[in-house]
Amino acid sequence: MPSPSDKTGVGTGDGTWLAQRSRLARLARDLEERxxxxxALPGSPERVIDRAARKLAASGGDxxxxxxxxxxxVLELLWRRRGPWIAREPDIEAWLRWAGTDxxxxxxxxxxxxxxxxHYDPELPVAGLSQSWLSGRAGALxxxxxxxxxxxxxxxxxxxxxxxxGSLAAGDLSFLRDGERAAQTRPILQxxxxxxxxxxxxxxxxxxxGDWTAAGSMLDFFEPAGLLGAGGPAAARARAxxxxxxxxxxxxxxxxxxxxxxxLKLAFRIAGDPRAGLEDWRDIPEDVLAQVExxxxxxxxxxxxxIVADLRTDEPDALARRRAFWRAFLPFVTRARLIGARKAxxxxxxxxxxxxxxxxxxxxxCGFLLELRGPDGRDLVVLELNNLAQSLFWPGDDPRAxxxxxRAYDGGALRAKCDRxxxxxxxxxxxxxxxxxxxxxxxxVLPAFSSKDFQ
Numbered sequence: 001m002p003s004p005s006d007k008t009g010v011g012t013g014d015g016t017w018l019a020q021r022s023r024l025a026r027l028a029r030d031l032e033e034r035x036x037x038x039x040a041l042p043g044s045p046e047r048v049i050d051r052a053a054r055k056l057a058a059s060g061g062d063x064x065x066x067x068x069x070x071x072x073x074v075l076e077l078l079w080r081r082r083g084p085w086i087a088r089e090p091d092i093e094a095w096l097r098w099a100g101t102d103x104x105x106x107x108x109x110x111x112x113x114x115x116x117x118x119h120y121d122p123e124l125p126v127a128g129l130s131q132s133w134l135s136g137r138a139g140a141l142x143x144x145x146x147x148x149x150x151x152x153x154x155x156x157x158x159x160x161x162x163x164x165x166g167s168l169a170a171g172d173l174s175f176l177r178d179g180e181r182a183a184q185t186r187p188i189l190q191x192x193x194x195x196x197x198x199x200x201x202x203x204x205x206x207x208x209x210g211d212w213t214a215a216g217s218m219l220d221f222f223e224p225a226g227l228l229g230a231g232g233p234a235a236a237r238a239r240a241x242x243x244x245x246x247x248x249x250x251x252x253x254x255x256x257x258x259x260x261x262x263x264l265k266l267a268f269r270i271a272g273d274p275r276a277g278l279e280d281w282r283d284i285p286e287d288v289l290a291q292v293e294x295x296x297x298x299x300x301x302x303x304x305x306x307i308v309a310d311l312r313t314d315e316p317d318a319l320a321r322r323r324a325f326w327r328a329f330l331p332f333v334t335r336a337r338l339i340g341a342r343k344a345x346x347x348x349x350x351x352x353x354x355x356x357x358x359x360x361x362x363x364x365x366c367g368f369l370l371e372l373r374g375p376d377g378r379d380l381v382v383l384e385l386n387n388l389a390q391s392l393f394w395p396g397d398d399p400r401a402x403x404x405x406x407r408a409y410d411g412g413a414l415r416a417k418c419d420r421x422x423x424x425x426x427x428x429x430x431x432x433x434x435x436x437x438x439x440x441x442x443x444x445v446l447p448a449f450s451s452k453d454f455q
Contacts, residue, residue, distance in 0.1 A: 049073040057084040061091045063098055071098060075111060078126040079119035089125045096133045109140040113155055120193035121233045122157055131157045144182040151178070154194070161194070165201035168214040176217050191222050193232020200240035207247030210254070212266070215244075219269050227270050228280060241270050242284055249288045252295075260295055267292065275300065275337055276354035278405045293335035297370065300336040301326055303353040304368045307344050308386040311364045318427060319386075325431050326370075326384065332444050334373045335404055339383075340366040360411030362387055369402060369409075374442030383414060391434070393420040395441055 052070035056077070059065040063074065074095050078087045087095075099108040116130045134155035141149050152175060154160045164175050179185045189195055199218060206212045222230050227244070228237055245267045252263035271280040274292060281289050305323045308314055314322075338348060338355045344366035348355035358365055367385035374380075379396025392414060394401035400417040402409060415421070422437065424430045439445045 045073065049076050053077055053083050053085045056091075061085065061088070061094075063091075063094055071095075072103070072111075075099075075115050079115065079121065079124060081124075087126065089129065092126050092129050096129065100133070100137075106140045106142045106146075109134060109137045110142040110145060113141055113149055114145070114188050116157075117154060117188055117194040118192045118231055120157075120197055120231070121236070122197075123233070127157060131155055143184055145184040145188065148178055148182050148185050161197045161201050165198050165205055168198070168202050168218065169205035169209060169211070171211065171213050173214055173217060176214070176221065179221070186221075189221060191225055191230040193230065193236065195221055196227065196230050196232045196236050196240050199227060200236065200243045203240065203243035203247045207243070207250060210251060212248065212251060212263075215248070215266050219266065238283055241280070244270055245284055246288045249291050253291060264292065264295065273354050277407070290334065294333070297333040297336040298327075298330055300338050300353070301330070301333075301368055301370070303338050303348065303351055303355075304340075304366060304384075306351065307338075307340065307347040307353075307366045310347055311343060311366065311386070313364050313366075313387045318424065321431070322384070322424065325434065328446055329372060329438070329444065332372045332374065332442070334371045334379070336368050336370040337404055338366075338368055339409055356406060357408045358411055359408070365389065365411070369404065371396065371404070372438060372442050372444060374444045376443050378442045380438060380441045383418075388424060390415075390421040390423050392418040393422070393437060393441065394418060 048069050052066055052073045055065050055070065056062070056074070063071060066074070074087075077083070077085060078092055078095065080086065096112075099112065103111075112130055113134055116127065116134070121127055138150055138153075138155060140146075149155065152160060152164060156163075167175055179189045195218075199222075202214065202218065206215065219227065227240060230237060248263040248267050252260040255263075271284065273296075274281050274289060275296060278289075301323075305319060308319060309316070338353055339358045340348060340355050341358050341360050341363045343364040345355050345357060347366075356369075358367075365385055365387060367383065367389070370382050370384070372380045372382065373396075381394040381396060381398075381401040383392040383402070385391070402414060420437065422430070422434055435446060
């Protein structure tokens with residue numbers, strides 16, 4: 001299962017995440033964290049858990065008021081922060097005493113250990129109490145799961161997290177291999193709170209060592225919901241995301257172009273492509289996002305020009321001049337978005353290029369929105385479209401400038417809110433007036449633009 005890294009030092013995994021990643025799983029988890037568990041179907045385990053919670057709330061936490069199935073279900077309630085009944089330390093201790101005497105031997109220990117991994121949250125009292133309870137009972141852990149847990153001493157909480165993360169950071173993938181082989185183990189580890197904690201610890205170690213060999217294989221264990229749809233507390237998932245993405249981007253920035261591509265692929269597995277949506281990038285450090293946006297700008301422009309070429313809306317010579325002009329400004333582009341009408345969006349899908357929709361009078365309109373930043377920090381937002389459409393310009397501090405977090409743009413509204421528009425006419429001399437406006441608004445001055453520069 002685990003895939004080796006290539007010469008870039010970044011293990012990218014098997015690549016199946018794109019088809020598997022489920023935003024529905026993440027949405028369901030977010031709703032549960034905000035509003036508590038949903039209503040369960042009759043006869044389902046959740047219905048038993050709900051019934052146990054109501055009885056405990058009504059009885060003041062009296063475990064003896066529950067039937068046997070409800071007592072077993074209390075294990076899940078011990079890890080909950082919200083609901084009709086919240087466990088206190090005496091409640092947890094009482095339940096563990098019951099589990100140690102009345103539950104079937106070896107089953108109790110195994111279930112408690114599995115719950116510790118699945119819901120891992122060291123800030124909850126149940127974590128420390130479960131670890132202490134298991135420390136003298138580890139020999140009773142059942143089956144292949146028990147063998148795996150004893151090998152890595154998984155009940156030891158923070159120490160176990162550091163042990164596994166250190167092994168992975170050293171290039172030893174045996175934890176993932178062994179977890180994959182044991183049929184009982186993978187469903188527990190997959191997307192578990194424990195693995196979230198390992199991911200954060202591993203990312204910090206990998207960033208320090210500059211070796212991300214195990215990264216892709218680790219992320220495979222979070223599918224299909226992805227890291228952000230995993231278990232444990234939301235704060236732990238956010239820390240793991242930030243550590244992973246920040247570390248990968250920093251590693252890419254210190255390495256070559258090939259490594260940047262692999263680093264971005266892994267970062268996108270966690271937070272998605274920012275051009276498709278900034279939702280999961282909002283708590284990532286601004287300088288990290290800014291670096292990613294700069295890396296993606298050239299690909300965004302190339303995708304736009306390729307789609308325009310495929311749509312055959314512009315003369316090849318005119319398109320070549322526009323491509324050369326805007327590529328000359330790439331060192332000053334801080335971010336860019338591909339935008340297009342219906343035909344352009346269909347073409348973007350084939351290129352796997354994120355494309356925001358554009359409502360306009362032509363179905364084959366395509367182009368890009370970009371931001372230029374001058375040496376003195378002044379910004380200029382530019383909209384460039386095909387089919388001889390005028391280019392639109394907004395100073396960065398203009399409140400009417402379009403945002404880069406939009407998924408849809410209205411061409412008419414953009415034109416109505418813009419005071420600076422330039423045409424690509426005359427065909428052999430438009431570059432100079434574009435360059436003059438850019439220099440005026442940003443202070444960016446490039447060598448004189450004339451027809452000979454763009455042959």
